Amino acid sequence: MEEVEVVVAHNERATLRVGDVFLKIDADQTNTDVEVEAMAMAPIPTPEVLWRKPPVLALAALPGTALGRLGEPSTASSAAWAAAGAAARTLHNAPLPPWPGRSLDEIASRLDGECAWLVTNGVLPADLVTRNRRVAEAALRPWTPVFTHGDLQITHVFVDGDEVTGVIDWSEASQGDAMFDLAILTLGHEERLGDVLAGYGMDVDVDVIRAWWSLRSLLAIRWLVEHGFDAFSPGCEVDVLRSRM
Template sequence: MEEVEVVVAHSARATLRVGEVYLKVDGDAANAGIEARAMELAPVPTPRILWHEPPVLAIAAVPGTALGTLGGPSTASPAAWAATGAAVRALHDAPPPPWEGTSPEEVREELDRECAWLLENAALPADVVRRNREIADAALRPWTPRFIHGDLQIAHVFVDDDDEVAGIIDWSGAAPGDAMFDLATLTLGHEEQLEPLLAGYGDGADREVIRAWWSLRSLTVSRWLIEHGFDPDAPGCEFDVLRARMANS
């Protein structure tokens, strides 16, 4: 009998693994629909959809090994990071998905709201929040909407023994958006991997904007993480990223 493994579980969604099958249960049925459609449209390796009966999406496990984890070292080679960059570029060059993304104005409103919460709750020293808010401003410029993954964490990209991308998972955040956001999310807490990634990505990457997104993403996700039982203050995670950005600015 196959064991049931709880991969992640919180009030918004849960992911279970049974053998080589993942069952994703989402409180918002639209998220699973977006994920399924995005995987069909994306020109990169994605999990095979086995079936979809809202609120559950069943997908097959992808082969390979994750690039790494936030807060831990990446054991992937520079060649694997370059291959990842090439795959992300193929995604960004594809036609954007046919649903709305988030505008720079909406991102600004969210950023201001989350910074206010961090300050009101003394989650971080005020100077760390305010300085990173200043750094984040560089990301809040008009952008040409691209096909972005939307949650391209290092643990969501799997590479095989030949250093090629074997699969990219968790597509519920896919939308038209800023390409630099994907590159920043992928290298969050792994600044040393930015240049190998961009070697495969090619022209058009703006390093200042990517660094601004490191601050912006860390500021905007911290409250959600805290409220859902995760710790942004764990070593190498979001609060460390914010402290590092302040020290390096």
């Protein structure tokens, strides 16, 4: 009998693995709607949808292993990281999904609120928040929308050797900033940025990617704390912010 592995679980959603099947349970079915439609549109490998019976979505496991984990050294090859960059470029060149992403005003307003919360509640020192808020400003500029994954962290990119076998967790896909995807992919792994950009194959503004590292970390910490994750673990979000000092 197959064992049930809890991949992730909190009060918004849970993912279970039973053998070669992943069962995703989401309280908000609009997230699942986006995920299924985005996977159908994406021009890169994605998991096969086995069946859907709300609130459960069943997906086939991808071959290979995750590119890495935040807070841990990645054992994947430079070529595998470059392949992830190439996959991101392929996605960004694809036709836009029909639904928009967050606007600049929405992101800036949320950033202000999260920074205030971090300081008011003593979660982070004010100088650390202020410095990273300034760095994050470079990301808050007009961009040409592309098809973005929206949460392209390395645990969501699967590789086998030097090839990408698929990308999972598409519930945040939307029209967005290409530099955001590249930033999430390299968050906490700055040493791999060169490999990713070599695969991406075009000039990018690295300062904007660095700005998104700060911005994304500032936005994520409260959610992580409130859902039982440790943003203070070595190499994770707080260390990303400290590296900007």
